[in-house]
Amino acid sequence: MKGNEAIAEAAIRAGCRHYFGYPITPQTEVAAYMSKRMPKIGGTFLQAESEVAAINMVYGVSAAGKRVMTSSSSPGVSLKQEGISYLAGSDLPALIVNVQRGGPGLGGIQPSQSDYFQATKGGGHGDYHLIVLAPASVQEMADLTGLAFDLADKYRMPSMLLADGTMGQMMEPVELPDKEPEMIEKPWALTGTQMKREHNIVNSLYLDPEELERINFERYERYKKVAENETRYESYMMDDAEICIVAFGIAARVSKNAVNAARQKGVKAGLIRPITLWPFPEKPIAEAADKVKAFISVELSMGQMIEDVKLASSCKKPVYLCNRTGGMIPSFDQVLDAIMNAAGGDK
Amino acid sequence: MTTEILIAGFGGQGVLFAGKFLAYKGLLEGRQLSWLPSYGPEMRGGTASCSMVLSDEPVGSPIIANPDILIAMNLPSMDRYEPTVKPGGVMLADSSLIDRKAERTDIKVFYVPATKLAQEIGTPGLANMIMTGKLIKECGVISYDSVEETLHKIIPASKAAMFEKNLKAIECGYNYE
Structure with a gap:
């Protein structure tokens, strides 16, 4: 199985039923796989009009409490940065896959790791981090995809699978998980109050600087826990x-x-x-x-x-x-x- | 034991497919393996190569510096990769497209006019599988058993007609002296 296909199948097995993307080499097999599989299992595959649209669709599904992902390669991931910052600022879990290619600019289509700064130091604006996982085999492309969803949900933050063109295009034998994914409750999700609870609000706009500072400090307390518990x-x-x-x-x-x-x-x-x-x-x-x-x-x-x-x-x-x-x-x-x-x- | 195989040629010659065949063949034989393609944005033309590692242990690097076996499907590939073959290794060259002999004397070389043979036996475009047949015969890395099973695995049902042709091409290469 190709690395890109392993990501897609592992995501489906992790309970992801919503994929939004826009084709770009060398990650297009993720989208191609999703376009075949999602309609058959009652999921959503949508090729958006742009990377920017795709990441904002991810925001919407995540706010509704469902597992969701997008994938792209370096230039496309740059386009998504605004949306990724909004996800982080709204404490929304989601998986973003970057199968890196050479840059800067349009660069080339061969493998690269030159988006390391972008992935690990923020990428978009503001104080935030992503959980960034780096697979080194097709098996890990699958395993870390599942882990990325779990960690994103657990800590309410977006996670990124940072692969490269080699990992995406390479074929190796892979064993896929066959047990039901464990989903955690998301009491913050926008699922409709049904007149039984207060309104939930998902938002990243805080005009009161004291409040925004407090929220950022709280978020960094959570990041500290991630660093303590999840470093691998x-x-x-x-x-x-x-x-x-x-x-x-x-x-x-x-x-x-x-x-x-x-x-x-x-x-x-x-x-x-x-x-x-x-x-x-x-x-x-x-x-x-x-x-x-x-x-x-x-x-x-x-x-x-x-x-x-x-x-x-x-x-x-x-x-x-x-x-x-x-x-x-x-x-x-x-x-x-x-x-x-x-x-x-x-x- | 670990065997590194490099297949190189023009895009469209089936370089990646031949590698995929060997990869699945290895998988059916219960071996560890990696298959790594390298090609440009073109569907036809350009250069394409495919690195395969077959091993009894987990594969380290999927990137090959010095192959044990090289299949050169055209002259640029032979020019580029002949010097990289491990001493004592094997090179198979499509002699219908390559009009020179090997320069190395410390490797075993087989010349197979695969492109010409493919046309003669009515399977044009399957020079790749003729070379693959020869590799199976001469290199002892993988066995001839389960060739058919492997082909069934990698040829989609919608292209079932290609099954017989691929099998014919592999047999042709296997029996070519």
């Missing part, structure tokens, strides 16, 4: 590692092979793979900073996550960048060279 990462060969690679998505797959090869050459390399990019796994990196000689941030960008690696490690050790961008992917050799250089010449 994979640690590979880190017990005795001297060189620590930090990489997510496809970069982590390439890096894992390079770690194995470095170990065969006698260099103790390890890998920390963030699964949540926000909240970023600061703790394991801070701990590693006391043990390793150096960090290498492997990215499909000009170096974006590297800033978080430096922050998390308090710059106690050098942090090197190993990168390709614009749709290119760091090669196995490039990562291995970076490890050997960081380890000190031709050890």
Whole structure:
């Protein structure tokens, strides 16, 4: 199954019955899959007139308390940012999928990770975060889609699946969940009062600055809980590692092979793979900073996550960048060279 | 054991489909695998390639730097990827479109005039599956068993007529000496 199809099927199995989108390579298979399946199961598939329309349709369904998603690729996700900020400001859960391609501008159609800043630092205006999940296999494309819905509902905030063109286009065997999704109550949803309760209001407009400040502080208390409870990462060969690679998505797959090869050459390399990019796994990196000689941030960008690696490690050790961008992917050799250089010449 | 296979050619030559066939074949044999396409925005023309990793363990990187097996469907693909094949590896070249011989002497090379054969046996456009048949015969990575079952899996019911043709092309490649 293709990664994009795995997202779509996993979303349906997670109880998502409403999809709004607008086609763009390399994520179009998500929409194509939804267009086939949704009508058969009584769901909604709607190709909107634009990305902006699609994200605002997501807002509407989410306010009504239903699981809803949209998907796009980098330029399209930029268009959605206003709506994403409104979702965050209204405390509405939803899933936004970004199967990244090279940028900036229209860029290209090959894989990229250069929307890291946009995804993890807000993207739209105002004080807010998304839960950002970064799959590194087709299996995780499915698993993290389900998780993204659960976390979004639990913490009343939008979540983002930040994949790249490789993950979307790649086929791997995948096992899909076959148990009923657990839905939580949403007493805040706009479901009609039926004259039995007070009106619910979903809104992001607060003209009284004191009230807006209070709400933002409350929201950040919730973000703190997310960081405490939901930070996820994979640690590979880190017990005795001297060189620590930090990489997510496809970069982590390439890096894992390079770690194995470095170990065969006698260099103790390890890998920390963030699964949540926000909240970023600061703790394991801070701990590693006391043990390793150096960090290498492997990215499909000009170096974006590297800033978080430096922050998390308090710059106690050098942090090197190993990168390709614009749709290119760091090669196995490039990562291995970076490890050997960081380890000190031709050890 | 892990085998990395790269299939490369023009868009429209069925490079991705041949890879998909091998991927499903591997799946039916209970192996771990990844299938990664790479192509431009064109439906026809342009360059297309497909990287496949078949393994008994979970697949590490789906991106191949040095394939064990290369199927070169045209000259630009052979020019570009012949130097990357692992020493001791295998290259299969469509000799009806490639008019040069391999430069490497440390790899096994099979020349199959697949495009020409495909026309002769009445399955034009299926040079990809002729090459696939030859790969099954010579490389021992996957078995000939369950070829039909695999084809049923990847050919949609609406294109059932393509089943016989694909099978014929695979057999042609398998039996080509």
